[in-house]
Every structure is written in structure tokens, then in C-alpha cells.
Amino acid sequence: xxxxxxxxxxxxxxxxxxxxxxxxxxxxxxxxxxxxxxxxxxxxxxxxxxxxxxxxxxxxxxxxxxxxxxxxxxxxxxxxxxxxxxxxxxxxxxxxxxxxxxxxxxxxxxxxxxxxxxxxxxxxxxxxxxxxxxxxxxxxxxxxxxxxxxxxxxxxxxxxxxxxxxxxxxxxxxxxxxxxxxxxxxxxxxxxxxxxxxxxxxxxxxxxxxxxxxxxxxxxxxxxxxxxxxxxxxxxxxxxxxxxxxxxxxxxxxx
Numbered sequence: 001x002x003x004x005x006x007x008x009x010x011x012x013x014x015x016x017x018x019x020x021x022x023x024x025x026x027x028x029x030x031x032x033x034x035x036x037x038x039x040x041x042x043x044x045x046x047x048x049x050x051x052x053x054x055x056x057x058x059x060x061x062x063x064x065x066x067x068x069x070x071x072x073x074x075x076x077x078x079x080x081x082x083x084x085x086x087x088x089x090x091x092x093x094x095x096x097x098x099x100x101x102x103x104x105x106x107x108x109x110x111x112x113x114x115x116x117x118x119x120x121x122x123x124x125x126x127x128x129x130x131x132x133x134x135x136x137x138x139x140x141x142x143x144x145x146x147x148x149x150x151x152x153x154x155x156x157x158x159x160x161x162x163x164x165x166x167x168x169x170x171x172x173x174x175x176x177x178x179x180x181x182x183x184x185x186x187x188x189x190x191x192x193x194x195x196x197x198x199x200x201x202x203x204x205x206x207x208x209x210x211x212x213x214x215x216x217x218x219x220x221x222x223x224x225x226x227x228x229x230x231x232x233x234x235x236x237x238x239x240x241x242x243x244x245x246x247x248x249x250x251x252x253x254x255x
Contacts, residue, residue, distance in 0.1 A: 009102070012103050014107070021144040022141075024113070025140050028113045032136075036116070036117070049181075052118060052174070053175060053179055057175055059112075060171045063108070063164045063165075064168045066105065067161065069097070069101055070101055070160055070161045074157060079097070080154075083210070083211060083217065084216070085157060086155075086219055087152060098153035098157075102147060102152035102153050102160070105160045109139045109140045112136055112139065113136055116132065129241070131240075131241050135237075142226060142230065146223055154223075155208065158203070158204055158207050159204050165200075170197075191245075194238060194241065194242050194246070195242070198235060202235060204227065204231045205228060208227040
């Protein structure tokens with residue numbers, strides 16, 4: 001039996017049980033890896049340009065607001081000790097803020113799964129890579145379980161700060177690409193978004209290692225292990241993707 005360390009958080013929709021996150025993640029994997037393409041067989045790609053523009057706009061606004069909130073409570077009025085970011089006690093005056101940010105982030109990771117649905121509807125199957133599916137599924141499931149077993153907020157707030165910043169940039173790119181499809185190939189900053197994603201995971205990794213060696217820090221070792229393992233995995237996967245998509249074509253042109 002899992003013990004949710006925040007009884008109020010456990011009452012929020014989709015958090016009181018592992019079933020919603022499990023069903024959502026499993027359904028996503030089945031659709032992304034098998035049934036999505038199967039359903040699209042014999043069908044023409046859907047023109048969902050307006051939906052994409054609206055969706056990406058919502059994502060930009062949502063992530064920008066999230067980043068602003070997290071930045072304020074992370075940098076301007078910090079509610080954590082950077083050296084040891086344990087989850088706030090239930091009677092902490094900003095516990096409700098930590099809860100709100102964490103829950104909003106978890107819900108957003110579930111909403112992000114729509115990225116793949118839209119790719120399937122447009123039959124842009126080359127975008128559904130191992131990295132794409134793994135990243136989307138893991139972000140939903142791991143985020144839920146860390147918060148479920150350990151409690152909301154804490155050191156994962158570093159990831160949430162960086163991730164919302166990156167996603168604000170990323171969905172801005174997607175939105176511009178949807179509005180002006182002719183510019184898609186000339187938007188030079190696309191590869192820099194991938195670079196920023198790699199830097200994001202490097203920073204998360206370094207912060208976790210830093211707090212791991214902070215004397216007296218009671219942040220659970222298992223969570224450190226999860227953060228370090230996933231950070232290294234994503235660094236390798238995103239770097240491999242960057243080399244394959246951006247470096248190799250450049251080398252081939254030069255040759």
C-alpha cells in the first residue's frame with residue numbers, strides 16, 4: 001500500500017489511486033505503438049492545423065505561467081533550501097503553492113500525450129521515435145509515482161522549472177510551424193531547443209548529485225536514483241537524436 005504524504009493532494013482528481021496514471025500510460029503506449037497506425041490505415045491524414053495552433057498556444061501559455069510561478073518561488077521567494085530540497089511540511093505557509101504547481105505539472109504531462117495523437121492523425125509517423133514515446137510515457141508515470149510515494153514538490157521542482165521553460169520554447173516553435181508551415185525548414189532555432197533539452201537534463205543530474213552529497217539531507221536515495229538514472233538516459237537519447245538529425249546531415253553535405 002502506498003502512503004501519499006499529502007492527504008489533501010491525494011483528494012485531487014487522478015491522484016488518489018495508481019489506476020488513472022497506469023491506464024492513461026498503458027493506453028498511450030498501445031495507441032502510439034500499435035493501434036493508432038492501425039486505425040489510420042486506409043485513411044488520409046487529417047487536416048488539424050487549426051487544432052494544432054490552438055493546442056500549441058494553450059501549451060505555450062500554460063507552460064509560461066507555470067514557469068513564472070515556479071521561478072518566483074524557486075528564485076525570488078525561495079521556498080526550498082537549494083542544497084536539500086525536501087518536500088514542504090503540511091503546515092508550511094506555501095504548501096498550497098507547492099501542491100498547486102506539482103499537480104498542474106502532472107496534469108500537463110498527461111496533456112502532452114496529445115502530441116503523439118496529433119502526429120498519428122497527420123500520419124507523420126517518422127516523428128514517433130523511441131525517444132518520443134519513452135519520454136512522454138515516462139514523464140507521466142514517474143512523475144505520478146514519485147509524488148505518490150514521496151510527496152509533492154521537493155527536488156523535482158528543479159525539473160519542473162527547467163521543463164516548463166523548455167516547453168514554452170518548444171511549443172512556441174510548434175505553433176509558429178503550424179501557422180507558417182513554409183517556414184518550418186528555416187526556423188534555425190529548432191536544433192537549439194534540442195540542445196537546451198540536453199542542458200536541462202545535465203542540470204537536473206548535477207543538482208541531484210549535488211544534493212546527494214549535502215550532509216544531513218534526508219531526500220530519499222531511491223528518488224535520487226530515479227532522477228540520476230532518467231537524467232543520464234535522456235542525455236544519451238537526446239544527444240543521439242541530435243547527432244542523427246543535425247550533425248550527420250551536415251557532415252554528409254560537407255562530404
